[in-house]
Amino acid sequence: MKYAFFPGCLSPSRIPSYELATRRIAEKLGIDLVDLEGANCCGYYLMSLDHLSALALGVRNLSLAENLGLDILTICTGCFSTLKETNDIFKENKEKQAELNKLMKSIGREYKGSVEIKHLAKVLLDDVGLEKIRGSIVHPLKGLKLAIHPGCHLVRPSDHLHFGDPEDLNVLRELVKVTGAEVIEYPDEMACCGFVIFGVDKDASLKIAGDKLRAIKSSGADAIITFCGFCTLMFDRNQPIIEKFLSEKYDIPVLLYPQLLGLALGIKPEDLGIDENRVKPKTVFEVLMEEE
Amino acid sequence: MTSASPENEVNASEGETISLSEIDQTFLKDLENLPGGEALKLCYQCGVCISSCPVARYLSEYKPAQIVRMAVYGLKEKLFASRNIWLCSTCYACLERCPEGVRPADIIRSIANLAFREGIVHVAFKEAATNILNTGRMFEVPEIRKKKREKVGLPKLPEVNIDEVKKLLRSTGLEERLSNTKKVIGTSEEKSE
Numbered sequence: 001m002k003y004a005f006f007p008g009c010l011s012p013s014r015i016p017s018y019e020l021a022t023r024r025i026a027e028k029l030g031i032d033l034v035d036l037e038g039a040n041c042c043g044y045y046l047m048s049l050d051h052l053s054a055l056a057l058g059v060r061n062l063s064l065a066e067n068l069g070l071d072i073l074t075i076c077t078g079c080f081s082t083l084k085e086t087n088d089i090f091k092e093n094k095e096k097q098a099e100l101n102k103l104m105k106s107i108g109r110e111y112k113g114s115v116e117i118k119h120l121a122k123v124l125l126d127d128v129g130l131e132k133i134r135g136s137i138v139h140p141l142k143g144l145k146l147a148i149h150p151g152c153h154l155v156r157p158s159d160h161l162h163f164g165d166p167e168d169l170n171v172l173r174e175l176v177k178v179t180g181a182e183v184i185e186y187p188d189e190m191a192c193c194g195f196v197i198f199g200v201d202k203d204a205s206l207k208i209a210g211d212k213l214r215a216i217k218s219s220g221a222d223a224i225i226t227f228c229g230f231c232t233l234m235f236d237r238n239q240p241i242i243e244k245f246l247s248e249k250y251d252i253p254v255l256l257y258p259q260l261l262g263l264a265l266g267i268k269p270e271d272l273g274i275d276e277n278r279v280k281p282k283t284v285f286e287v288l289m290e291e292e
Numbered sequence: 293m294t295s296a297s298p299e300n301e302v303n304a305s306e307g308e309t310i311s312l313s314e315i316d317q318t319f320l321k322d323l324e325n326l327p328g329g330e331a332l333k334l335c336y337q338c339g340v341c342i343s344s345c346p347v348a349r350y351l352s353e354y355k356p357a358q359i360v361r362m363a364v365y366g367l368k369e370k371l372f373a374s375r376n377i378w379l380c381s382t383c384y385a386c387l388e389r390c391p392e393g394v395r396p397a398d399i400i401r402s403i404a405n406l407a408f409r410e411g412i413v414h415v416a417f418k419e420a421a422t423n424i425l426n427t428g429r430m431f432e433v434p435e436i437r438k439k440k441r442e443k444v445g446l447p448k449l450p451e452v453n454i455d456e457v458k459k460l461l462r463s464t465g466l467e468e469r470l471s472n473t474k475k476v477i478g479t480s481e482e483k484s485e
Contacts, residue, residue, distance in 0.1 A: 038453035040456075047401055049405065049421055051327060053461055107456045107459050166388045192381050194346060199416030200379055208347070271445070
């Protein structure tokens with residue numbers, strides 16, 4: 001299992017633990033990650049300003065992976081959905097394809113359309129498989145109750161992403177259950193974290209995030225499991241801001257999925273960057289200590 | 293009829309008259325050639341997009357179905373003057389649930405594309421695009437982060453090929469449009485962690 005690794009820019013810029021935890025679990029599970037030299041922004045933000053520019057940046061990334069003969073593994077849901085959409089448009093719209101290849105030619109590149117884009121969660125489910133993961137667990141996280149927040153861009157728009165049911169996170173439940181933890185359900189699991197509009201209307205953004213944190217807190221979960229760096233920024237790094245703004249207290253830790261899986265695979269918390277978390281996952285550590 | 297609408301107040305309220313002079317004939321055609329344009333006219337205002345929208349939950353002036361209807365009516369100036377065309381959280385709940393296959397999230401993004409062609413941009417998007425143009429990334433990776441990578445066991449961060457990025461964004465016209473913005477909406481105070 002070998003992939004061109006596309007961490008996106010959010011993780012190296014703000015959440016290095018996401019990349020770190022991913023690399024550590026990849027080593028354990030035999031996933032080979034090849035750095036994509038020269039890669040650029042996926043194009044997500046430019047989709048709102050100039051669609052063609054966004055597609056051009058995306059196709060350039062895809063051509064780099066194609067040169068290596070590899071599919072892309074990304075940990076960023078924004079990159080995942082943007083690159084998937086770009087790839088679909090490139091393959092389906094011959095006019096756009098010609099326009100994009102003309103642009104690629106101007107920088108001495110070409111894209112043929114052979115690359116697949118996979119999110120880490122998809123690689124774990126389809127390529128590694130739950131059986132192999134189950135067999136690699138050394139610290140089952142028994143007694144831990146976890147709420148899942150999928151992140152919009154992992155599942156929607158479903159006609160581009162094809163990642164399970166856009167209204168139900170069943171496939172992700174399996175990934176969490178395999179660690180030995182229990183999955184707690186809560187209302188509006190598929191709803192947005194609000195991060196994207198932070199720069200346009202901060203108050204509304206914090207209220208949207210507050211709704212989710214409140215629902216998860218009421219569900220009795222010990223932690224939130226995320227699959228997206230943006231959602232993680234919102235729920236963990238911004239949690240004190242949300243608490244202050246809404247005069248509420250959540251104190252609910254957030255673990256990125258590879259951090260959770262890493263703990264169950266016996267990787268030390270510091271090697272998974274858990275010290276970076278703003279809300280310390282005390283209950284998670286207690287469960288780990290009981291195991292030992 | 294109200295005169296030029298101030299920011300955030302573009303709602304064509306009940307009983308309001310739309311003057312023919314406000315209708316931009318080419319706007320709808322332009323929009324139909326962009327993502328979401330195919331099914332634009334199929335919207336029958338059921339409002340499922342509004343009830344599914346996390347932003348509409350807290351901002352009563354933000355209604356995806358209304359933006360779609362205003363677009364069909366060709367109310368370009370009103371839309372371009374509004375902050376609403378920059379408020380989509382891109383959660384895509386609207387387009388999953390629309391019974392007619394209309395894609396409000398795509399349509400709103402395409403309206404923003406057309407606004408940008410006329411030199412109108414929200415400051416948050418202008419800053420993101422400027423970062424991409426200058427560094428090849430939306431979020432700059434601070435030098436201190438690059439140095440810390442080795443300490444925590446991460447390999448060196450691959451370098452962006454900024455020359456190729458600039459060349460592409462010059463060819464598409466993005467660089468020029470960005471330097472020719474005429475109207476910037478919003479203030480840049482709101483920064484996340």
